[in-house]
Amino acid sequence: MVKFEYAPAPESTAVVDIAPSYGLFVDGAFVDPADGEPFKTVNPATEEVLCEVVAGGPADVDRAVQAARRAQDGVWSRLPGRERGKYLFRIARIMQERARELAVLETLDNGKPIRESRDVDVPLAAAHFFYHAGWADKLSYAGFGPDPKPYGVAGQVIPWNFPLLMLAWKVAPALACGNTVVLKPAETTPLTALLFAEICQQADLPPGVVNIVTGAGETGRALVEHDGVDKVAFTGSTEVGKAIARSVAGTRKRATLELGGKAANVVFEDAPIDQAVEGIVNGIFFNQGHVCCAGSRLLLQESVADEVLDSLKRRLGMLRVGDPLDKNTDVGAINSAAQLARIRELSDIGEAEGAQRWSPACELPDRGYWFPPTLFTGVSQAHRIAREEVFGPVLSVLTFRTPAEAVEKANNTPYGLSAGVWTEKGSRILWMADKLKAGVVWANTFNRFDPTSPFGGYKESGWGREGGRHGLEAYLHG
Amino acid sequence: MAEQNATSPNTAARIAVRKTYKLYIGGAFPRSESGRSYEVTAADGSFLANAALASRKDARDAVVAARGAFAKWSAATAYNRGQVLYRVAEVLEGRRAQFVDEVGAAEGLDARAAGLVVDAAIDRWVWYAGWSDKIAQVLGGTNPVAGPYFDFSIPEPSGVVAVVAPQHSSLLGLVSVVAPAVVGGCTVVVLASEERPLPAVTLSEVLATSDVPGGVVNVLTGRTAEVAPWLAAHMDVNALDLAGAAPADVQALEVAAADNLKRVRRPDPVEDWAAEPGLDRLRAFLETKTVWHPVGI
Known part of the structure; x- marks a missing residue:
């Protein structure tokens, strides 16, 4: 049998421009931390430091939640669904336009093959925004009553395995349904979330509708436990999911959890x-x-x-x-x-x-x-x-x-x-x-994902579904 | 309008280049095969342009083009159709000023009122584009039959839809009858408003420069009473939207449509094109397909 040798086919990193350090994205702007500490994010394929980011402290989280609340009360909840949808369409389009940049950055920060970030993560993330953009003015048809309402401010914590895609799964439905968000990306993969913040700026998304606070577990805990958060959405380990379930117990907060599996x-x-x-x-x-x-x-x-x-x-x-x-x-x-x-x-x-x-x-x-x-x-x-x-x-x-x-x-x-x-x-x-x-x-297939198709688990794999008509329920009440 | 530029002192020396308003069939812009045209005037009676006066043959050519485009358009993924149709809205927005001029002249509206109509038309297009990958989730579903079967129903497009566009609302009304048919996967032959056809021709230019495949939407201009009966009777047309048919003609058109049991959407007694349309027109040109499959080891 002929053995084929592969020539190297490296994707160029010239398309990405990583700053030496990043602040937090709060109220529409990148800001210095109030009480957060810097830490480094590395390329797991080389162990080279990519840049410095901030582990947001309680004051940083508080500032972001307040910005989200102001945006919710003052702007976002007053916009008709059709106008909210236009912002989401814009975001989807900019993600498509900057697809190569997002893919390379994802691969640098996460270590996943460029073929996957280019062909799976980024197109699906854009598609998720596109799909939910279309829901923003059709929520009365989604089966949750004639005039379903958003919860308010969503605190969202996402994992490192599909950083941008998990961001899209969280942010797109939340915004489409009229919530504003504070999102904490994973400690080891903050960079595409920070580039997403820039995309929100390019889309002229009103300040405070999306806030991004980087950090590790402590930052996530501060966000989940913040009194100003109405809705908690978490993807990650079952262990942390159970801790969140305990933390929201007895509060007004709603939670959806997308946890582990052993399929x-x-x-x-x-x-x-x-x-x-x-x-x-x-x-x-x-x-x-x-x-x-x-x-x-x-x-x-x-x-x-x-x-x-x-x-x-x-x-x-x-x-x-x-x-x-x-x-x-x-x-x-x-x-x-x-x-x-x-x-x-x-x-x-x-x-x-x-x-x-x-x-x-x-x-x-x-x-x-x-x-x-x-x-x-x-x-x-x-x-x-x-x-x-x-x-x-x-x-x-x-x-x-x-x-x-x-x-x-x-x-x-x-x-x-x-x-x-x-x-x-x-x-x-x-x-x-x-x-x-x-x-x-x-x-006869496996690992298929689509924005129209609900995803989520039974038993200790979590609460609720993401994607599809069913996924809207996580961000709406009748 | 372009003519107004000629009167301004700065451009007095320049004579505007006027557009020829043609039909839109199979992605091309032919004149009527009959060689005929008719005078289109503004609401105030002034001359605007000569529009092509479509014939029976033009209507048949348009149906052939629509049928030819159906297989690919209806088989496209809902996501793809949504992307393509949203792109139309983007291009519409880019032509906003032109539509404001044309709608204003056609409907006798000042710039502000015409602007609101055009905005509503663009938003209407976006609204329908967003339905592409949601229709099945709202109209379809599984059926809990009393036996070991997995049973589900899905909407599928009816086929070629002939549309008699609203006579008064030259753009918003037009968009409100074309978009629901194409978003579900049907292809369309639309007969534009007889007296106000120019925004429809410009819409066809938008479609031609978006990613909508040729033949998915075909636009005819001409006399409604002359062309509509041929479309209503055409045996390769599957459905008929009579939004802009004269009340006195509706019954005859329905009778003609009965020969192959076209799905007919009757005109509403009062059409309020500004109101959110609901799912009625989307549903009108969708079939329900139900699939049974046994469940067992």
């Missing part, structure tokens, strides 16, 4: 195997496995387990791990040293508990945070790698004999975010969809 990807013997292998790879190695809905538990019907595994291992040998800015890269850098440590720890536990670890031969760069695509066979349901969210490129493989057993195993988790089903039999897809306790079920 089962179920492959039946009549599945199209090649297609399934592509879906398994996409399910767990897309975005380095930093995906809350990742298909991290592969359930193979025994009769095809060896065939699928052979094919899967062959396919993993083809994955290109390395420079995220290279357009041929499939798997990029792990987002942070802390996350890499967590992935290593759980993988070591997997081995220690008796599962068999396998990775393709692949050379990892010397600098930066890297972990090879990894799969574990001989995994039992009691193993920690089958129960806990690794949030990395680590797949646990289990087997089953009957559809009922597949359902039993798939649902044997405190999570319930997503699931995958692979079979050529349509009736079985729907039977499985009926039995699986998960908010999203993908059949």
Whole structure:
């Protein structure tokens, strides 16, 4: 067989212009912190410092919440939906216009392959604004009563795995429904949110409608616990989600939570195997496995387990791990040293508990945070790698004999975010969809996202849905 | 209007270049194949332009173009249709001054009143563009049938819609009947207001310079009573919007439309084009398709 060598195909970083330091975006302008402290954000693929940003303190959060309140009372709640929508259309268009810049910046700050930020994150983020722009003047048709109202000020905290896309999932519906927002991007990935602030300025969005306060967990906590926040929206770990649920208990605050997952990807013997292998790879190695809905538990019907595994291992040998800015890269850098440590720890536990670890031969760069695509066979349901969210490129493989057993195993988790089903039999897809306790079920595909399609989990994967008509409920009351 | 420039002292020496107002069929701007035109005057009776006087053959050509464009337009993703139609609003906004002139002259409105009408027309277009990827979520859904079946209903476009545009509201009324048909995936042959056709021709120029594929919207100018019956009777037209038909002609047009059971949207007794339209016109040209699939191991 001819082996094809890839020439390097690096995306240029000339399109982005990163300032040495950034303030907070409050009331329409970048401001110096009141009590926040500077910290550095690094490129996880090289460990080079990209710039300095601020960890907003309580006074910074307070200032942002007050700005959001003024904008809510004075401007945003008085605008007709059709005019709010025009701002969102503008934002969507500017995101499309500056797509390359956003994609390169995302890849620099996050470590994800440029192919993903360019083809998935940025177009979907723009589409999310476009879709919700259209809802702004149609809310009375959305099924929440004839004249649904916004909650007010939304405090939003988002993760580092899809920084710009998660921003879009939070900001677009909130604004479309008439809320104003204070958003805290993740500690390790603040840069596209700060560029988004600039986009809001270009769109002439009224000051205070969107406020961005960078920082880590403490900043997020200050935001979530602030009395002036009417609505909390969080995407991140189940552990923090539970803390937020406790913190809003007994208050007037509403909360939506999009938390962890341990999705089962179920492959039946009549599945199209090649297609399934592509879906398994996409399910767990897309975005380095930093995906809350990742298909991290592969359930193979025994009769095809060896065939699928052979094919899967062959396919993993083809994955290109390395420079995220290279357009041929499939798997990029792990987002942070802390996350890499967590992935290593759980993988070591997997081995220690008796599962068999396998990775393709692949050379990892010397600098930066890297972990090879990894799969574990001989995994039992009691193993920690089958129960806990690794949030990395680590797949646990289990087997089953009957559809009922597949359902039993798939649902044997405190999570319930997503699931995958692979079979050529349509009736079985729907039977499985009926039995699986998960908010999203993908059949003969995986990791599909669309602004029209509600996303969110059962059980400990969270509260509420994002996207689609159903997602509007998070920001409206009748 | 351009003519007014000629009277201002600074430009007295310059003679304005006037536009030829033509039909819009299949993405091109032909004159009527009949070689005919008719005089269009402003509300005050002054001469504005000669517009093409469309014939039966022009109407048939327009239907062929609309049918040709239907497969691709109706198969486009809702997101794509929404993007394309929103782009139309962007280009409309860029032509705002021209529309204010034309609507003002046609409807006898001063610049301020005409400006409000044009603004409403642009906003109406945006409103409909936003429906592209929401119609199915509002009008469609799953049906909890009493058996092991997954059963869902989705809206699909009816096909080619012939539209008799409102006679008085030359732009806002026009937009309010064209946009709901195309956003759902139908293609359109629209017969512009007979006495006030010029904004419709300019709208077709907007469509031609947006990303709307040729043939999705086709614009005819001419005598409503001459052309509408051919469209109403055409066996390759699937639906008919009679918004601008004369009350006395409506019954005959409905009778003609019955030959292939066109979906007919009757004119309202009083049309208030400024009011938010609701879903009525969107629904009028959508079919409901219901799909059953068994559920089982």
